[in-house]
Amino acid sequence: MKPPQRAGSAKGAPTATYRLQLTPAFGFAEAAELAGYLAELGVSHLYLSPILQAVPSSQHGYDVTDHSRVREEFGGLAGLRELASRGLPIVADIVPNHMTIPVPESGNAQLWDVLRDGPGAASARWFDIDWADGKMAMPVLASDADPETEVVADGGVLRYHDHAFPLRPGGDGRLADQYYRLASWREAPGYRRFFDVCSLIGLRAEDPEVFEATHEVILRLVAEGLVTGLRVDHPDGLADPRGYLARLRERAPVWTVAEKILIEDERLPDDWACDGTTGYDALNMVTRLFVDPAGEGPLLDAFVRHTGFPADYETVRYEAKKQVLAEFFTGEVDRLTRDVPELREAMVELLAAMPVYRAYAVPGEEPPEETLRLIRAAVEAASPRAEPEAVAKAADLVLYGPPETVTRFQQTCGPVMAKGVEDTALYRWYPLACLNEVGGEPDRFGVTPERFHRYCEGMAPYTMTTLSTHDTKRSEDVRARLAVLSELPAEWADAVAEWSSQVSFDPKLDYLAWQNLMAAWPISTERFADYLAKAAREAKTSISWMNPDPAYEQGVRDFAARAIEVCGPSVAAFTERLDRYARCNSLGQKLVQLMMPGVPDVYQGCETTDFSLVDPDNRRPVDYAYRRSLLASQGGDSWDAAKLLVTRSALRLRARLGPDLPYVPLDTGEDGPGSEHAVAFARGDRAVVVATRLPAGLERRGGWGCEPIGLPRGRWRDVLTGVPHTGRIPYAHLLARYPVALLERE
Incomplete structure (x- = not known):
């Protein structure tokens, strides 16, 4: 391809x-x-x-x-x-896409201009504002606030606690006389925002x-x-x-x-x-390459047994999207259906059924076939849940209707996907949490090397690839550990049963907690508790950002402390047993990502092991003194040293090779261990990559045995070990020191 x-x-x-x-x-x-x-x-x-x-x-x-x-x-x-x-x-x-609404609001000069002068302001064209009733709703008031007494005049501004708002020129200074309306923080704002974040106001970059x-x-x-x-x-x-x-x-x-x-x-x-x-697409593909699909059934059974959530991910996904549409996006739906209120329910179901973040319809243009396919799929899913004729009309509007409708539907799909899937469903449905990544699909267990090769052959040569970002739910090495569970589902089930019998709190949260405690080990109580509190709010099953419960949150923190205190030694022992396989996954996914097509990115600190969870945990300061010393020593057999060696060797080789060499899948064997436990490819005729996958299964079948892999013609040198190779090389010899090999033509 x-x-x-x-x-x-x-x-x-x-x-x-x-x-x-x-x-x-x-x-x-x-x-x-x-x-x-x-x-x-x-x-x-x-x-x-x-x-x-x-x-x-x-x-x-x-x-x-x-x-x-x-x-x-x-x-x-x-x-x-x-x-x-x-x-x-x-x-x-x-x-x-957006700017911030700071506190005080005077910190954004363009916004201040609009608040003061309204639709006629010089900066009014900057922001995507709904002026339907002549005022812009600003959701800043506490639920029990009394604007008449709490909003006070102070010179040329109105103040509400730390907020500040300008007075309309020529007005009488009353709140009711302004171009803005101060509303409850639970109300929809009078402007397009970033997802559900009212402090980020949408820009009109068009x-x-x-x-x-x-x-x-x-x-x-x-x-x-x-x-x-x-x-x-x-x-x-x-x-x-x-x-x-x-x-x-x-x-x-x-x-x-x-x-x-x-x-x-x-x-x-x-x-x-x-x-x-x-690079999130590449990230998810690489992660799944190291997941054993045979673990899906047992892990799904354990998940359902511990949490009570349904086995069907699509049900959870749909319910989560419907929930965020009702709780967060009523304003967006109101604006979208203002001229067709009778289609509101149909439009909501169409948004809930959209399978992607955007369908790429452009006002005034004939929709491309892919757009039509996506909308048809959404119509098919939405029709049983609303009046089919209304759904058909709504679909026609978002494809061929007024430019405002076509555009606003496109702009609403992304937030509904992000909040409904990324920030809700993925915190509710997690049989194997390494699959619960941005853009990931947690019900898709694993990909074969053949499927991975097809993906790489279709990649654009200068796209970015990555394994960790500032927005990933878990760092690459946390996912490397979790992937091993797909090969050891029975051992994992036994471990969780033991831990849960000693410490428990909320069935809808506990199973996620055990996965992340093990995979991020060792972790402080504070970090673990902060993660669980965020996960509980995102899941929205017991608490949420909009509906906090101090007693429940204290229960989360008590659970985190007890889980580490009571089960910490057992968790540590389980992780230690797991890490000989996780190390293999870590090095394999790193080498594959750095050498596959595209421009590889390394997230700060991830040249060595990193066991971070979702932000802000993954944005902590990095110990560069340690990494400098490790790079300078260029030795040792630790996991950190091996990962740094793989990273440095691959990056330097990429610099010598250039970015656009052909991707060539290599035959890893038909019946032996290589067919299942190796992934191999060449970059043109200059480099060869071999990585071990599913290492626990490989160990169970007795290792590589005598099976060889045939290298492309020529003389090759493994840049990780310095060992020369040519012809047919036994896997056991090629991968004797590291579970990966990176060969450069001599």
């Missing part, structure tokens, strides 16, 4: 990137100190979290307040120039003036050569992602990837002017 050629070209594409999460305590100066280490590691580009001015205390940077400045807390423009001078080209993360204003600094940095690549955050939120990417590519003709979540066989549209995705 010939890989697709994406719209545009990859100008100056990296051979590999390294992602850093900048914070006020870790800015450009601290990043600059790592330049030598990262160059030695073998990356070609430094990939930074958002660099424009955000809320001063922000730990992530996606809450931009000012597009005209490089963030002061990081060192400003001067600090960025100094970082760029250290020799690693910079890839910047940009946020075109407006040329807004595009220019919000990209002024980024485009200048690209033109000056300070920024040489771009990562586009959440393009699905935009009114016209295709048009946006085309405009961006025209103004900034550099390597660009989009944070687009693809589901199963979904592919990025060919007419999007970018070089690929940020």
Whole structure:
């Protein structure tokens, strides 16, 4: 299969990137100190979290307040120039879909302008605001607030606790006289937001003036050569992602990837002017390569037995999407069906049935066949749950109706998927939690090497690949441990039964807790408790972010403490037994990801083992002194040393090979262990990768025996061990020291 050629070209594409999460305590100066280490590691580009001015205390940077400045807390423009001078080209993360609503609101000059002057404000075109009743609803009030007494005039502003709002020019200063309406925090806002986050207001990047204003600094940095690549955050939120990417590519003709979540066989549209995705599709494919499908039945049985959740994931997924539509997205549905209220129920069911984050319908254009297929699938699923004729009419509207309807349906699909699936269903249905990743499908256990090869043969050559990000639910090594459970379901069931008999709390949470406690071990009580509290809120079965319960949350924390105190030694022993297999998975998935087609990214710290859980846990400071010393020593047989060796060797080889060599699957045997327990491929005629998979099963069948693998013609050297090879080599010899081999033609 010939890989697709994406719209545009990859100008100056990296051979590999390294992602850093900048914070006020870790800015450009601290990043600059790592330049030598990262160059030695073998990356070609430094990939930074958002660099424009955000809320001063922000730990992530996606809450931009000012597009005209490089963030002061990081060192400003001067600090960025100094970082760029250290020799690693910079890839910047940009946020075109939204800005933040800071507290006080005066921290966003454009928003302040709109709050003061309403629809006639100079900045009104910046934001996607619903002016239907002449006012913009601002959901900031506590449930029991009394605006008449708690909102007070203070000079030229109205104050509500730490919030501040400007007075309408020429008005009488009363709250009722303003262009905004202060509403309960539970109400839908009068603007499009990022997912369900009311503090992030949607931008109208489709407006040329807004595009220019919000990209002024980024485009200048690209033109000056300070920024040489771009990562586009959440393009699905935009009114016209295709048009946006085309405009961006025209103004900034550099390597660009989009944070687009693809589901199963979904592919990025060919007419999007970018070089690929940020790699969640590759992440999920690589993870499943190391999962044994034979474990599905036993693990599903154990999950249902412990939790009481149904065995059918689709039921859980549908119920979760319906719940978030009712709790979080009533405002979006109201706006979508304002002119057709009789289709409200049908539209809700259509949104709940959408299988992907966006169907790519464009107003005024004939929908492509893939769009029609997706909408037809949604109609088929929604029709039994609503009046079929109404569902058909709703589908016709989202395909061929007014531009406002077509666009707004597209913009609503993503938030419903993200909140309903990523942040609800994946916390409810978790027979094997390593499959519960962004864009993952937890009911799809494993892929065969043949299926993996077909995927790689169809990859765009400059798309990004990754195993961990700032948004992954679990780091790559946590998933490597969890994948082993698919090979040891009986042992796992026995362990959980033992632990649950000693410590229990909530059946809907406990089984997730045991998986993550084991896979992230050793972990502090504080980290574990914080994770479980977030997981419980996301699952929304007992508590949620909107409906907290202090007593339940204290119960979560008590459970976390007791689980570690009472069961910690047993969990540690189980993990120790598991780790000889998890180490194999960890090295295998790392080597495969770094050598498969695409531009590999290494998330901060993941050149060695990392056992982090969902954010903010995965954004903790990284111990680079340790990693520097380990790289300098270039020795040892520890898991960390082996993973660092694999990472460094693969990155340096990628730099020598270039990015677009053909991907060639290699025959691993027909009947012997290799057919099931090895994955192997070549990159052109320059490199060969061999990785062990399903190591516990391999051990049960007695190891590799005498089975050989046939290498392509020529002389090869394993860059991990320095050992030369040629012809047919027994697996047992090739993989004698490490469970992986990386061969370069001599």
